[in-house]
Amino acid sequence: MPKLSVRNLTKRFPVSGGPSMTALDGVDLDVEEGEFIAFVGPSGCGKTTLLRIIQGLETATSGEIRIDGKPVTGPGHDRGFVFQQYGLLPWLTAAQNIGFALEAKGIPPNRQGETTERVLATVGLKGFGDRFPHQLSGGMQQRVGIARALAIEPEIMLLDEPFGALDALTREILQNEMLGLTERMGKTILFVTHSVDEAVCLADRVVVMSPRPGRIREIVPIDIPRPRASLGEALRDTPEYVAKRHQLWNQLMDLV
Amino acid sequence: MQRSAQASADSKSAGEPEAASDPNRQRRRERLLQLGTLVLLLAVWEFAARDANKLLVAVPSDIAIATWELLLNGELFWATIDSMSTFVLGFVIASIIGIVVGFAMGTNRTVEVILDPYINALYAMPLVALIPILMLWVGIGFLAKITIIILFAVFPVIINTVTGVKNVDRHYLDIGKAFMASRFMVYRQIIAPYALPYVASGLRIALGRGIIAMIVAEFLTSISGLGGLIINYTNAFETAKAFAPVLVVALLANALTVLVQKVEERFGRWRRR
Numbered sequence: 347m348p349k350l351s352v353r354n355l356t357k358r359f360p361v362s363g364g365p366s367m368t369a370l371d372g373v374d375l376d377v378e379e380g381e382f383i384a385f386v387g388p389s390g391c392g393k394t395t396l397l398r399i400i401q402g403l404e405t406a407t408s409g410e411i412r413i414d415g416k417p418v419t420g421p422g423h424d425r426g427f428v429f430q431q432y433g434l435l436p437w438l439t440a441a442q443n444i445g446f447a448l449e450a451k452g453i454p455p456n457r458q459g460e461t462t463e464r465v466l467a468t469v470g471l472k473g474f475g476d477r478f479p480h481q482l483s484g485g486m487q488q489r490v491g492i493a494r495a496l497a498i499e500p501e502i503m504l505l506d507e508p509f510g511a512l513d514a515l516t517r518e519i520l521q522n523e524m525l526g527l528t529e530r531m532g533k534t535i536l537f538v539t540h541s542v543d544e545a546v547c548l549a550d551r552v553v554v555m556s557p558r559p560g561r562i563r564e565i566v567p568i569d570i571p572r573p574r575a576s577l578g579e580a581l582r583d584t585p586e587y588v589a590k591r592h593q594l595w596n597q598l599m600d601l602v
Numbered sequence: 603m604q605r606s607a608q609a610s611a612d613s614k615s616a617g618e619p620e621a622a623s624d625p626n627r628q629r630r631r632e633r634l635l636q637l638g639t640l641v642l643l644l645a646v647w648e649f650a651a652r653d654a655n656k657l658l659v660a661v662p663s664d665i666a667i668a669t670w671e672l673l674l675n676g677e678l679f680w681a682t683i684d685s686m687s688t689f690v691l692g693f694v695i696a697s698i699i700g701i702v703v704g705f706a707m708g709t710n711r712t713v714e715v716i717l718d719p720y721i722n723a724l725y726a727m728p729l730v731a732l733i734p735i736l737m738l739w740v741g742i743g744f745l746a747k748i749t750i751i752i753l754f755a756v757f758p759v760i761i762n763t764v765t766g767v768k769n770v771d772r773h774y775l776d777i778g779k780a781f782m783a784s785r786f787m788v789y790r791q792i793i794a795p796y797a798l799p800y801v802a803s804g805l806r807i808a809l810g811r812g813i814i815a816m817i818v819a820e821f822l823t824s825i826s827g828l829g830g831l832i833i834n835y836t837n838a839f840e841t842a843k844a845f846a847p848v849l850v851v852a853l854l855a856n857a858l859t860v861l862v863q864k865v866e867e868r869f870g871r872w873r874r875r
Contacts, residue, residue: 449783
């Protein structure tokens with residue numbers, strides 16, 4: 347049984363004074379436990395909407411989502427979400443932002459400290475717990491966002507263009523860290539990105555989506571052996587990487 | 603940063619390159635300018651009104667002496683206590699009502715639809731017009747004064763709180779939703795902190811209106827407090843003494859505004875400077 351299965355998922359947004367906009371049209375997808383899936387596609391292809399529906403932030407017009415065979419009807423602590431931007435509450439420190447998720451999960455304050463310390467260390471932010479978001483760089487803020495999602499120990503992590511607003515260098519550093527992190531933990535991960543490089547680097551399979559209406563165009567397996575994290579920068583020079591990147595790039599160009 | 607850049611540009615044009623990047627010096631200069639203007643103003647007043655009828659016009663030196671007298675005999679002190687105890691109670695009640703009603707309206711569409719027209723109408727109308735009617739209902743004592751202060755102060759708090767609560771960024775609400783925060787957590791940790799600057803500016807407006815209400819109430823209901831002193835000494839043609847409570851009211855209003863700002867800063871530490 348797949349960890350996550352999406353069946354015939356359709357999402358229509360009402361448009362004032364016109365026909366409704368179809369963001370997702372009959373999306374089917376199965377994700378195995380421990381798999382890393384990246385979603386790519388031109389803007390308007392519905393990849394973020396799909397992720398938000400799986401998280402329960404939005405409801406589908408029709409269709410079904412199951413986790414471990416059980417239908418999903420709303421948000422749950424079994425899924426940890428990382429937002430693209432504005433993902434932290436600016437009036438809470440890094441540790442308090444993580445505490446927010448723990449408190450929401452029902453973990454009492456006196457038992458939050460240890461977890462908070464641990465996940466901050468995991469993302470390389472040991473000792474930064476008492477900083478407010480505006481005292482942290484964009485990359486550090488996203489690490490806090492990832493730490494917060496890890497803190498609730500979800501079975502599935504959903505990341506919505508987490509590195510989209512970062513500069514190229516920070517972005518690549520975080521991609522490599524993400525690779526190390528996911529290969530160590532083996533969690534099921536859904537990762538939306540607009541970067542083909544990022545998708546090929548990180549994913550086991552890349553889901554290519556096309557816009558208007560949002561549909562899955564193709565699912566491309568990335569057979570670069572793991573662990574890839576140890577390759578570091580050399581990963582991007584392997585023939586497999588170059589070939590897949592090229593293949594995906596051409597597919598995307600056809601869609602634009 | 604901008605200030606110091608401006609300061610350096612100013613001082614360069616004035617031919618003082620050594621003061622190029624000293625914001626403290628610039629600030630001292632500005633304070634000195636303000637103080638100088640005040641002294642000049644008082645001097646002109648003193649000089650121009652020197653030969654005027656003492657019954658109608660008071661000069662600054664007379665006001666200073668009168669204020670000192672009223673301070674010594676305790677009259678000013680007790681009037682201030684009288685006014686302030688009424689004001690503070692009224693302001694606190696208005697703030698609590700304002701924030702609670704504002705929160706209810708901002709988070710519940712039904713409550714908003716029901717209350718909105720009345721709040722807007724009452725905020726816009728000159729509330730002084732209601733005071734005579736109010737006195738029929740609640741008399742002219744302490745209760746009347748409190749009621750008038752609440753009536754004047756409550757609406758800006760409500761309106762600003764509603765604005766803040768309704769404007770909460772969808773991104774922040776998504777965080778609460780994604781992590782399944784309880785409704786109480788969303789109120790306490792997302793909506794309330796977001797709305798706080800709006801509430802604070804509502805409180806500042808309420809402060810000014812509340813002070814006005816306090817004086818108006820002391821004029822129109824039972825004559826008492828600082829407003830009472832103003833009325834009584836003006837009626838007795840002791841103009842210099844009538845100015846003393848005016849001075850106190852001005853100082854109090856400013857001090858309270860600073861206090862509200864300090865409280866706001868204390869809760870807004872997370873904001874970018």
